[in-house]
Amino acid sequence: MSANNPQPPWRVQRNTFGRLVLTDASGQDHLGVVPVRAFPIGAPDEGMSLLGSDGHELVWVERLSALPAELRSLLEEELTQREFTPVIQRIESVSTFSTPSTWQVTTDRGPTRFVLRSEDDIRRLEGQALLIQASHGVSFAVRDRLALDAHSRRLLDRFL
Numbered sequence: 804m805s806a807n808n809p810q811p812p813w814r815v816q817r818n819t820f821g822r823l824v825l826t827d828a829s830g831q832d833h834l835g836v837v838p839v840r841a842f843p844i845g846a847p848d849e850g851m852s853l854l855g856s857d858g859h860e861l862v863w864v865e866r867l868s869a870l871p872a873e874l875r876s877l878l879e880e881e882l883t884q885r886e887f888t889p890v891i892q893r894i895e896s897v898s899t900f901s902t903p904s905t906w907q908v909t910t911d912r913g914p915t916r917f918v919l920r921s922e923d924d925i926r927r928l929e930g931q932a933l934l935i936q937a938s939h940g941v942s943f944a945v946r947d948r949l950a951l952d953a954h955s956r957r958l959l960d961r962f963l
Contacts, residue, residue, distance in 0.1 A: 808871045845929040894955040
């Protein structure tokens with residue numbers, strides 16, 4: 804236990820079936836807890852709940868980075884499995900500048916294509932970040948639209 808990352812009064816571990824178990828400050832075990840970020844795109848380190856199997860919050864974590872390394876690693880591993888939001892690095896092409904349109908993009912997880920049903924499916928987030936909801940339900944993130952290359956910005960600006 805370091806001074807920078809003190810041990811919280813609760814602990815989380817995996818049981819033999821791979822499910823998370825929270826032992827709260829009173830020693831009670833809660834099987835099947837689920838970590839959920841408050842702001843997964845805009846502030847992934849700030850605010851995370853550990854929800855019980857009934858969906859109620861058991862623990863609130865102000866900053867994930869303030870947790871001890873082993874606990875933080877376990878929770879980040881679980882969050883990675885739960886959250887699937889590829890980050891768009893480049894927009895290769897757009898089939899049409901009206902919707903619906905098919906977008907060909909390169910993400911941090913490789914190239915893909917998706918259909919944008921409406922301009923309303925592009926949400927502005929804090930700063931220059933965007934969240935784009937594809938027709939098949941996957942959300943794509945743009946961390947900073949101004950950091951995209953000129954070609955990608957030009958295509959994106961037609962929809963904003």
